Amino acid sequence: MSYTHSLRVRYGECDMQKVVFNANFWVYCDDAIDFWVRGALAIEMKSDQEFVDIAAINFDFMLKKAVGTWVKGVEYGDTVDMVCSVSRWGNTSFDVAIDMQVKGETRFEAVITYVSVGLQSRVSEPVPEIVRRALDRHIS
Numbered sequence: 098m099s100y101t102h103s104l105r106v107r108y109g110e111c112d113m114q115k116v117v118f119n120a121n122f123w124v125y126c127d128d129a130i131d132f133w134v135r136g137a138l139a140i141e142m143k144s145d146q147e148f149v150d151i152a153a154i155n156f157d158f159m160l161k162k163a164v165g166t167w168v169k170g171v172e173y174g175d176t177v178d179m180v181c182s183v184s185r186w187g188n189t190s191f192d193v194a195i196d197m198q199v200k201g202e203t204r205f206e207a208v209i210t211y212v213s214v215g216l217q218s219r220v221s222e223p224v225p226e227i228v229r230r231a232l233d234r235h236i237s
Contacts, residue, residue: 098234099182100137102129106175115173122165122205126195129179130209134158134232141231155216156225161190162210168203175199183232189213189221191232 110121135148142149151157171177178198185192190212197205213224 098232099180100129100133102132102179102181104128104177104179106171106173106177108173111173117171117173119167122167122171122197122207123163125177125179125197126163126207126209129181129195130193133181134228137231137234138227140234141227152216154225154227156213156228157216157219158211158213159219160209161212163207164209165205165207167205171197171199171204177204184208186224186229188223191224 104125106117108115110117110124112118132148135151138144138151138154139146139149142154176199180196180198182194183191184194190210193209193211195205195207195209196203197207212221213228214220215222
């Protein structure tokens with residue numbers, strides 16, 4: 098399933114041509130995934146909070162690999178919609194696909210591989226079932 102996170106591009110995120118600086122695309126992806134995971138877990142856990150602290154379920158995840166393709170620039174003032182979905186589940190890892198759009202037109206595509214890790218050990222562990230259920234749910 099998928100989740101869409103939207104944001105409006107601020108002036109400070111752009112270069113002198115008022116185009117989003119390339120590193121900020123990764124910041125946007127990170128922000129979208131943070132909101133998605135914590136929000137989806139709150140729904141799955143039937144929490145009265147909008148977001149949950151992932152440490153509450155003894156879960157954390159770390160980036161292993163990120164691949165991105167720039168299709169077209171994003172400019173100051175644009176509203177960016179980031180459609181996030183899990184494109185692959187492994188035992189201890191999962192891939193998140195992000196389709197970053199402006200007015201329905203793809204501007205940037207990314208696939209990020211994350212590894213589920215223990216909170217203290219930072220050693221890979223199986224992805225908790227509650228996380229799989231939460232991220233397989235469609236939310237917006």
